[in-house]
Amino acid sequence: MSSKVGRRAARLRAVFGARAFLATSLAAASLFAVLPRAEAVVIRGRLTNSMGRPVHGGQVQLMQNGKVAAHATTHQNGTFELRSAASGRFTLMGTSAGYFPGVVSEFYGGTTDVLKKDVVLGDMPTDQISVTATGLPTPLPQVTAPVELIDQSMLEGSLNLNDLMRQQPGVNVVQTGQGIAQTSLFVRGGPSDGNKVILDGIPVDDVGGSFDFGPFSSSAIQNVETYRGPDSVLYGTDAEASVVSFVTPRGTGTGKIPTLNYEGDGGNLHQVRNDVSLGGTLRRLDYYGAFSRYDTSNALPNDRAHMVTSAGNVGYTLLPRLNIRGTIRNTVAGQGLPGAYDFLGLTVLGKQQDHDLYAQGTVEYSALNTWHNLVRYGIARKGETAAYFGNVGTPVTFYAGTPYEYTSYYGNVVTIRGANGYTATGQSDIFNSNDFLTSNRDELYYQTDKQFTHHLAGLFAFRYENERGGDVVPAYADFWKTQRTNFEYTMQVQGDMWNRLFYSVGGAIEKNHLYGVAGTPRIGLAYFPGFGHFNRIKLRANFAKGVHEPALRDEFESLYRQLQDSGNTAAIAAYHVTPLGANRSRTYDLGLEQTFLKNQNLVFKLGYFHNMFDHQLDYIDPGTLSQIMGEPISSLGIYGAEANTLAYRAEGIEASLEFRPTSRWFLRGGYTYLDAVVVQSFSTDAAYNGLSATNPNLPGLPIGSTYPLVGARPFRRPPHTGYASVSYTRKRLDLSTTASMVSRSDDSTFLSYLDINGGNTLLLPNRNLDFGYVKWDMAGTYQTTNKLGVYVQMSNLLNNQHMGPIGYPSTPFTVRAGLKFRFSGQ
Numbered sequence: 001m002s003s004k005v006g007r008r009a010a011r012l013r014a015v016f017g018a019r020a021f022l023a024t025s026l027a028a029a030s031l032f033a034v035l036p037r038a039e040a041v042v043i044r045g046r047l048t049n050s051m052g053r054p055v056h057g058g059q060v061q062l063m064q065n066g067k068v069a070a071h072a073t074t075h076q077n078g079t080f081e082l083r084s085a086a087s088g089r090f091t092l093m094g095t096s097a098g099y100f101p102g103v104v105s106e107f108y109g110g111t112t113d114v115l116k117k118d119v120v121l122g123d124m125p126t127d128q129i130s131v132t133a134t135g136l137p138t139p140l141p142q143v144t145a146p147v148e149l150i151d152q153s154m155l156e157g158s159l160n161l162n163d164l165m166r167q168q169p170g171v172n173v174v175q176t177g178q179g180i181a182q183t184s185l186f187v188r189g190g191p192s193d194g195n196k197v198i199l200d201g202i203p204v205d206d207v208g209g210s211f212d213f214g215p216f217s218s219s220a221i222q223n224v225e226t227y228r229g230p231d232s233v234l235y236g237t238d239a240e241a242s243v244v245s246f247v248t249p250r251g252t253g254t255g256k257i258p259t260l261n262y263e264g265d266g267g268n269l270h271q272v273r274n275d276v277s278l279g280g281t282l283r284r285l286d287y288y289g290a291f292s293r294y295d296t297s298n299a300l301p302n303d304r305a306h307m308v309t310s311a312g313n314v315g316y317t318l319l320p321r322l323n324i325r326g327t328i329r330n331t332v333a334g335q336g337l338p339g340a341y342d343f344l345g346l347t348v349l350g351k352q353q354d355h356d357l358y359a360q361g362t363v364e365y366s367a368l369n370t371w372h373n374l375v376r377y378g379i380a381r382k383g384e385t386a387a388y389f390g391n392v393g394t395p396v397t398f399y400a401g402t403p404y405e406y407t408s409y410y411g412n413v414v415t416i417r418g419a420n421g422y423t424a425t426g427q428s429d430i431f432n433s434n435d436f437l438t439s440n441r442d443e444l445y446y447q448t449d450k451q452f453t454h455h456l457a458g459l460f461a462f463r464y465e466n467e468r469g470g471d472v473v474p475a476y477a478d479f480w481k482t483q484r485t486n487f488e489y490t491m492q493v494q495g496d497m498w499n500r501l502f503y504s505v506g507g508a509i510e511k512n513h514l515y516g517v518a519g520t521p522r523i524g525l526a527y528f529p530g531f532g533h534f535n536r537i538k539l540r541a542n543f544a545k546g547v548h549e550p551a552l553r554d555e556f557e558s559l560y561r562q563l564q565d566s567g568n569t570a571a572i573a574a575y576h577v578t579p580l581g582a583n584r585s586r587t588y589d590l591g592l593e594q595t596f597l598k599n600q601n602l603v604f605k606l607g608y609f610h611n612m613f614d615h616q617l618d619y620i621d622p623g624t625l626s627q628i629m630g631e632p633i634s635s636l637g638i639y640g641a642e643a644n645t646l647a648y649r650a651e652g653i654e655a656s657l658e659f660r661p662t663s664r665w666f667l668r669g670g671y672t673y674l675d676a677v678v679v680q681s682f683s684t685d686a687a688y689n690g691l692s693a694t695n696p697n698l699p700g701l702p703i704g705s706t707y708p709l710v711g712a713r714p715f716r717r718p719p720h721t722g723y724a725s726v727s728y729t730r731k732r733l734d735l736s737t738t739a740s741m742v743s744r745s746d747d748s749t750f751l752s753y754l755d756i757n758g759g760n761t762l763l764l765p766n767r768n769l770d771f772g773y774v775k776w777d778m779a780g781t782y783q784t785t786n787k788l789g790v791y792v793q794m795s796n797l798l799n800n801q802h803m804g805p806i807g808y809p810s811t812p813f814t815v816r817a818g819l820k821f822r823f824s825g826q
Helices: 002-034 162-166 552-556 559-565 569-574 622-629
Strands: 041-048 059-064 067-073 079-084 088-095 102-109 114-116 147-150 171-175 183-187 195-199 223-228 242-247 259-267 271-282 285-296 305-319 322-336 350-367 371-388 394-398 406-410 414-417 423-426 435-453 456-473 478-497 501-512 516-527 537-548 583-596 602-620 641-659 665-680 720-729 733-742 773-783 788-795 814-823
Touching: 041 059, 041 088, 041 102, 059 079, 067 079, 162 171, 162 223, 162 733, 162 773, 183 242, 259 788, 271 814, 456 552, 478 552, 559 569, 559 641, 602 622
Parallel strands: 041 114, 195 242
Antiparallel strands: 041 079, 059 067, 059 088, 088 102, 147 223, 171 183, 223 242, 259 271, 259 814, 271 285, 285 305, 305 322, 322 350, 350 371, 371 435, 394 406, 414 423, 435 456, 456 478, 478 501, 501 516, 516 537, 537 583, 583 602, 602 641, 641 665, 665 720, 720 733, 733 773, 773 788, 788 814
16 A cells, blocks of 8 residues: 555656756747847957067957947967957957057958957058968058059059059169050069969969059059069969959948948149048948049140049858958950150150950858968950051052062151260161950869968968960061960968067979979078167068969960971071970068167158079070071061070169158158179170171160170169159148159160161160159148048159150149048948
8 A cells, every 4th residue: 555655656746847948948938039049250360469479468349330349459479359248340449558459450340250350559650461472461561572562542543553662772763755655663673574463362463464553553453562582482483473353342331321432623634533442341341442543645746545444342251260252343444555755756646555454252151260271263254456547657668569568657766865964866667467366264262271370370281273365467478376384382381489489481382384383492481689778779681472464465476486497497406495384583682670769650661682583584686696597588588586595683782671760650662773794695694696787877786676695784674773752741730842863774665677778777775775753742632621632643743754664755744633532421
């Protein structure tokens, strides 16, 4: 009996216990449904100075809608953690005594998101983070290579980047004409097509490396970064002398109404410019778009120009550590082709049109906050057309009455004056031909990098390029096409020891369709002694090699290929002619940076560089080729050719100074000495039985007609260049003035066998043929209200007409004045 009662009691306790547990669970669930969940965006990271040292006791604020959403004080190791119950778009700002504030650019944070964001305090009042040098965001003091940054504030009101690029050490900008005419960049004596130009991570230069900066507007550019030196390790072929990187702005802000910016101005030479941009955010989405147009008549007849640019940038945060982004830029430009006015005494009826389209899509994912992965696909579609409409000048008929009769047109009788004092008088052949050039590229890039410790990071990358192009010159029955497939593998390690010695070591192997396999190493060191009077000095050293693939036209004008096609194998053997290979460079540089006064108000930089550019392309004109090979041009059947026979050395010294005496004044200046010497050339080297050209009116003076002479300077590399700028800023007023100084440089008239008798009387000695110049500009802006401002831009105040190669007058003094308007929902 007692056992039965016990079992019944146990069953009753079990039933009532289950019911009680169920009731308690339902009550808890109901309460959980009623009460708000404890969700928050969590931001973790480290506060460091520009040397990577943790900052203890610093303040970090999480900003949203202009207000502090959360704040924290950093621990002994510089770490911090912030939490906010609100989701949306945030910025981070770190502060500490003795440093300029560090700001992390805007990002999206959702509830339950855990994000890693490090804050770097600055030594300068502007953002000093480099990405181009190492492929990873790196504070400028930790960068081992010479890098210059141009931010968006310096771009306001400018037409293109020509004048701003001049405000850098080691850089020479050469514009062949006026307005937006063809503009080339020579960095540390390197070739003008040896600069890798990238936009939002994708290459935008032509197949073979050339890039025209003239019709590239400053509209929709957030910043510019110039890496002086070869960096084929990270960027592959064409990064032989430098890397120039452009970045498209992103939409920012937390308001529902986007930000609208407009600039409009007009000036002499029928200048009209309009520039409008719109950008904003919508929760996880940021967007930006811009459109600009510039028109001018220039100062020469038949030289009107226009430049139309449109750009866009859209990004979306899919997951806390997964982002996608796409950018696009389209440029349509046109300008007259008046020719070399100082050689012809008249303008030619021609026009050049450019249509360039660049686009890319990127997916980025960070795993465990220390492992970053990136996949990017980009395209470049470039088309250039040069067309001429009718003939001008004096017609001259040759071989009249024979089957070989033809007519050439010559300019007026002119006297050509070089900066070296030599002159030549005569009439030049107006040598024109229609040309249709296309250059297309598709690129797939993958990068994975990991921060192993605070002092060590590694990177691996893979690049695939598919390049296509064509060049049609009807006058010569040239219909060229090519396709190249290139692969590159990159490995790099960077880090520091004791936050004092910084290093970057990398190497790449590239399989190029044209020149085969090439290896490119790079190593860089930066050291801060950190004692006594040297506690603010930085010492750096770099060594690197670069490669550069020949351009489309060079590939088909190869001397080897033309001799082979004509069956002239004897000449190939006699003159040791080989197929076109990679242009190569080797460089090492040493430098120091010393800061003085409090808050880094005075910064002095000094550097030495030594470059060797070998296997460079050497153009041999048909007349010289005929002399060397002892055969008439008609039997050779070669009307100019390219060979990898040019080599030259370029070494020099760079110095720059930045001084900020007060918060309102900022002064910059720099100087570069370049000693460049040709050590080998097919056309003039005795080893190849080379011969220099001569002008019969200047007997005994050797001249390089289309090539530099051995022992002379390469063309358009002035030995002395410099720059200076002064800016003054108050609450509503901004004033600035800049100057660029360039000495005389070697060049050629390139008029070999082009006088009215088919001779060389229009050639001049190369030494110091191009004029030196000073280009002085001024600009000012007055902000009448928070939304409206007026500005004026004055260029070439000295009205210097000799700032380009001989034969091409430069743009005279110009002035533009206009209004700027900004409307923001912030």
